[in-house]
Amino acid sequence: MRTLTTRTAVAAATGALALAGVLGTAGTAAAAPDGTSRTAGAVFSDPTLPPVFGSRKVWKTVNHRLLPSGDGRIIGKLYAGVSYPVSCWKYGESVTAEGTTNNVWILARNGSGVWGYSSAIYFSGDKYANLPASAKC
Structure with missing residues (x-):
């Protein structure tokens, strides 16, 4: 069994959240409302994503x-x-x-x-x- 360092564990958790769509990472491709793809920044600060009203x-x-x-x-x-x-x-x-x-x-x-x-x-x-x-x- 391999022991993860704190830095490795944090990186692994962040990667898992990004894959699950909870977090965005700079440089990831995302679909725009018109169906085209674009490079997105963090999901919560990307001004090109439509705001969600619930x-x-x-x-x-x-x-x-x-x-x-x-x-x-x-x-x-x-x-x-x-x-x-x-x-x-x-x-x-x-x-x-x-x-x-x-x-x-x-x-x-x-x-x-x-x-x-x-x-x-x-x-x-x-x-x-x-x-x-x-x-x-």
Whole structure:
């Protein structure tokens, strides 16, 4: 059995946290909201990452898109009953579904860690998924 020095143990723990996505390290590649990759600094101080205003639950499975439009490329799905990290809301194409019309789209991070838009109709809360007015993209 090998004994780790304090410095080695700290380095190993930091590396494990970075791999788990808890910490960022300078020079690591990260996905931007538009799906491109870029070099990121520390996750908590990177001004290019969208701020997270908590999470919001989706009450019905919905397409997750690159743009706030029904014509936007589908990048995945947000699944009913699951809460997703959300950043902001944006006006986009009007959607009529479930007896409601709304042109608000929510920027959310899907289960794969990719940021994209879904109609606010499918999020719990008000027409802005209970995001504050200051959270406009």
